[in-house]
Amino acid sequence: MTDDCIFCKIIDGEIPSHKIYEDENIIAILDANPVSKGHTLVIPKKHVETIHEAGGMNFLHEGLVNVSNALEKAFNPDGINIAQNNGEKAGQEVFHLHFHVTPIYEGNELDVTYNRGDLEEAEKTVEEIKQKL
């Protein structure tokens, strides 16, 4: 637990939440500021900030599948978005790793716009990444 982390406080029971699921590794709660009915967060209990520290947390995938399936059965949405943001510039607001699972309904679709950066040839990009894998 990290003293100033709102998600650690929720996991620890210090702050109330709308809990959907909990096991030894994860908690799933409704987003406190939902963008659609059933907007859920899947959160590892261990405090890590970003995906870069999430090695060994493969159980998160199982959480995403189970929550997505439950949302599908409960609300029959027209689609589901899964999103996970790392860094303030990428839209991260709480610095404890979490995945958004957001049901999409006709009429309240997600509108995503990327401001495209300059792009160089793909071959060079691939080589630069491969060197770091």
Next chain:
Amino acid sequence: MTDDCIFCKIIDGEIPSHKIYEDENIIAILDANPVSKGHTLVIPKKHVETIHEAGGMNFLHEGLVNVSNALEKAFNPDGINIAQNNGEKAGQEVFHLHFHVTPIYEGNELDVTYNRGDLEEAEKTVEEIKQKL
């Protein structure tokens, strides 16, 4: 392999791609229409359409971590977005499950807008989901 699936054809080597990583379970390739430098797709080799069929594919999480770490080291972006879309209304374009791993750089941040739907009280929503878990 599914005959009319572009990702199955890429995995099978029938269609060229900019491949970053491959193992027995996954392939990681550059997005053919990248929104930023290093925009990568993490794709299971087994053809499944959506997250709902992705039970048992926990290795996808490890792929997300490894690709994110390589992108971080290669390009030092200001953030990274991970996104996975299920259903046409949720923005899915290729109906073979895939996660986008998108480096975010200052000046080409992601702009996400949700058209919020009507929301009822959270307690009711929680109960409806829990019944399906």
